[in-house]
Amino acid sequence: MAIKYAKRMDNIKGSAIRELLKLTEQPEIISFAGGLPAPELFPIESLKEVCLKVLDTDGKAALQYSPTEGYVPLRKIISERLGRLGIDISFENILITSGSQQGLEFCARVFVDEGDTIICESPSYLGALNAFKAYLPKFVEVKMDEDGMKMDELEKALKENPNAKFIYTIPDFQNPTGITMSLDRRKKIVELAEQYNVPVVEDNPYGDLRFDGEKHPPISCFDTKGLVIYLGTFSKIFAPGLRLGWVAASPEITQKYVLVKQGADLQTNSMSQREIATYIETNDIDAHIEKIIKVYRKRRDLMLETMKQEFTNNVSYTYPNGGLFTWVTLPEGIDAADVLQKALEEKVAFVPGGSFYPNPGNENHFRLNYSNMPEDKIVEGITRLGKVLKVL
Amino acid sequence: MAIKYAKRMDNIKGSAIRELLKLTEQPEIISFAGGLPAPELFPIESLKEVCLKVLDTDGKAALQYSPTEGYVPLRKIISERLGRLGIDISFENILITSGSQQGLEFCARVFVDEGDTIICESPSYLGALNAFKAYLPKFVEVKMDEDGMKMDELEKALKENPNAKFIYTIPDFQNPTGITMSLDRRKKIVELAEQYNVPVVEDNPYGDLRFDGEKHPPISCFDTKGLVIYLGTFSKIFAPGLRLGWVAASPEITQKYVLVKQGADLQTNSMSQREIATYIETNDIDAHIEKIIKVYRKRRDLMLETMKQEFTNNVSYTYPNGGLFTWVTLPEGIDAADVLQKALEEKVAFVPGGSFYPNPGNENHFRLNYSNMPEDKIVEGITRLGKVLKVL
Numbered sequence: 001m002a003i004k005y006a007k008r009m010d011n012i013k014g015s016a017i018r019e020l021l022k023l024t025e026q027p028e029i030i031s032f033a034g035g036l037p038a039p040e041l042f043p044i045e046s047l048k049e050v051c052l053k054v055l056d057t058d059g060k061a062a063l064q065y066s067p068t069e070g071y072v073p074l075r076k077i078i079s080e081r082l083g084r085l086g087i088d089i090s091f092e093n094i095l096i097t098s099g100s101q102q103g104l105e106f107c108a109r110v111f112v113d114e115g116d117t118i119i120c121e122s123p124s125y126l127g128a129l130n131a132f133k134a135y136l137p138k139f140v141e142v143k144m145d146e147d148g149m150k151m152d153e154l155e156k157a158l159k160e161n162p163n164a165k166f167i168y169t170i171p172d173f174q175n176p177t178g179i180t181m182s183l184d185r186r187k188k189i190v191e192l193a194e195q196y197n198v199p200v201v202e203d204n205p206y207g208d209l210r211f212d213g214e215k216h217p218p219i220s221c222f223d224t225k226g227l228v229i230y231l232g233t234f235s236k237i238f239a240p241g242l243r244l245g246w247v248a249a250s251p252e253i254t255q256k257y258v259l260v261k262q263g264a265d266l267q268t269n270s271m272s273q274r275e276i277a278t279y280i281e282t283n284d285i286d287a288h289i290e291k292i293i294k295v296y297r298k299r300r301d302l303m304l305e306t307m308k309q310e311f312t313n314n315v316s317y318t319y320p321n322g323g324l325f326t327w328v329t330l331p332e333g334i335d336a337a338d339v340l341q342k343a344l345e346e347k348v349a350f351v352p353g354g355s356f357y358p359n360p361g362n363e364n365h366f367r368l369n370y371s372n373m374p375e376d377k378i379v380e381g382i383t384r385l386g387k388v389l390k391v392l
Numbered sequence: 393m394a395i396k397y398a399k400r401m402d403n404i405k406g407s408a409i410r411e412l413l414k415l416t417e418q419p420e421i422i423s424f425a426g427g428l429p430a431p432e433l434f435p436i437e438s439l440k441e442v443c444l445k446v447l448d449t450d451g452k453a454a455l456q457y458s459p460t461e462g463y464v465p466l467r468k469i470i471s472e473r474l475g476r477l478g479i480d481i482s483f484e485n486i487l488i489t490s491g492s493q494q495g496l497e498f499c500a501r502v503f504v505d506e507g508d509t510i511i512c513e514s515p516s517y518l519g520a521l522n523a524f525k526a527y528l529p530k531f532v533e534v535k536m537d538e539d540g541m542k543m544d545e546l547e548k549a550l551k552e553n554p555n556a557k558f559i560y561t562i563p564d565f566q567n568p569t570g571i572t573m574s575l576d577r578r579k580k581i582v583e584l585a586e587q588y589n590v591p592v593v594e595d596n597p598y599g600d601l602r603f604d605g606e607k608h609p610p611i612s613c614f615d616t617k618g619l620v621i622y623l624g625t626f627s628k629i630f631a632p633g634l635r636l637g638w639v640a641a642s643p644e645i646t647q648k649y650v651l652v653k654q655g656a657d658l659q660t661n662s663m664s665q666r667e668i669a670t671y672i673e674t675n676d677i678d679a680h681i682e683k684i685i686k687v688y689r690k691r692r693d694l695m696l697e698t699m700k701q702e703f704t705n706n707v708s709y710t711y712p713n714g715g716l717f718t719w720v721t722l723p724e725g726i727d728a729a730d731v732l733q734k735a736l737e738e739k740v741a742f743v744p745g746g747s748f749y750p751n752p753g754n755e756n757h758f759r760l761n762y763s764n765m766p767e768d769k770i771v772e773g774i775t776r777l778g779k780v781l782k783v784l
Contacts, residue, residue, distance in 0.1 A: 006504050007505050008501070014651055061633075098661075101656070242455065263519075266635075
């Protein structure tokens, strides 16, 4: 007799990226697939000192159960750093999560009943879409241009979907497109959110990694009614392996997330929370971020220059001012999943675009990551990919 | 305008234990409330060496994203340790979770649609009940005696509830009662599970902490049809702050949990997984467990002896052979929450029993923890509590 699972399990599929991670573990593959930071930049030596310090000075608390909300000094550090971005939020309204993926999953859990609408960018981060799908929502996609989500389309979506529970956006160097939302649209999205009383989930894992151009304030800065939920993470500016992210929101909304966190896993790792707090107290994390930016900027430049030389003219791509990704558009009718098969024969990997759209269609795109591969492999991999594209 | 949350949020309340943890942070309180291990036993010095070793030999991987299933050497260690208990399971069917709380939450997510039945012990672990409640189940409670869940009542519950999705049990030193399921019932529960095709969730956080009496094989040992899901944790034998637990199940069920884990938080902390694996490889964790057992056995003895001397005759309590808790029953009609108010005036805390029952009623019990307080405080706290009970 078959075991009876919950209905939501029919809707949960493995993430294409996570499956690809397995494939790309083969060392001979040049992988532009994952969203992995450059491991050679991890501050391993500093972290050794930090671990000893945490265990010496606060070992018992670092290994014990601790409050669900998170380690207060870390929440205060995050509050201070958000303040510098223009977000005025008390540490009491910051919840530490197990990576920002957990914060994303909580968004659906807190807001979404079966059949409710989630409004998202088209395309959007597939890890978020997969997490949301377990709550059986309807997705309404809003098209983007070079300034991010189109506001007239967003307004139409809000008007047509009174059961919309939140708007999901990655305003800075979006995953997967690398596009940044303009200042005007940041103001407009808050206006619309307030007008329709629909929260905005501002997912900002890459905001600190700007290579060039002017920094925009987060959407949260324009929030006057407590409708914007800000998700941040240390994964891209420190290390993803420690699984440290946060949710910053109004007191009412934060309290809901805290209740959900209690059921989910009681609390985030007590020791890792102290490690990152101690690292920031005893090191210059902004200097570290500058170091990351310098390396990634070089890699982006190299990738885009090589693409310009090696890619055929019928292929277009975005120019990201920061973050980890560029987004490639193939001629209509070409399926990037087929291209991937050919690329893998040449030992190059990327993520086909289809899975970044919650609804079917849009197969003629793919995402390239430039943060994880060293410079020589970027040139070699893009050159090989150019050859694959030539014979389509 | 009020923000619209998901329906499940109406059903999620804060855990009484987590709220109490805050209260009991006041140093003058003698707290028997939490389920906290004794922090003076945490192997802090060994962990310092372990952290350096992990960062020196495997730092890049320890700080990078890694596969959802978990760190293979750790999964192999768990597989080997489960083998010693008689559970024959490959590392491939072990998923590392962020504490066993996460595994519990996943049980409801994988199996439960609104209105489905969860069968549990009466009383049961409130952290599990709270996590399950978010999925809007119906709870059917099965009474216990000194041998655990009553099998005739379990059979009745299975017969009357064809929509039962799983049976939740803590067979060893149950939270909150300290009761251990007998060998016969362990066999019988598997028989019933197979007969009714309903999975069993075997939650075993305390099994390694037996002070006296004969060790029983886990329920999983008798599973022939892949219906038992085993949850384990390092929280009680190493340190809860690292949030490391696991789910061990059939390949089919494990795969479902892995998909859910992907959406929930991608993976468990890469560094902590390596730390515990390295600790076990380079230290004798069984010797460490023996050390814990020795301390907790002494504390249990002291608590029960003091209760015998100081508690009035109309109060009864369980005699746990291991684990962290004893369960106190007051005369009918007395509400343990009222007793707690009086106890707090005497600076003593415990958890009133009501919240360990998913359905209302049963207010005349409370749970006492003996693992977290030093010996002098156990005597002092129980003596004060005895005085409170005398004037009820």
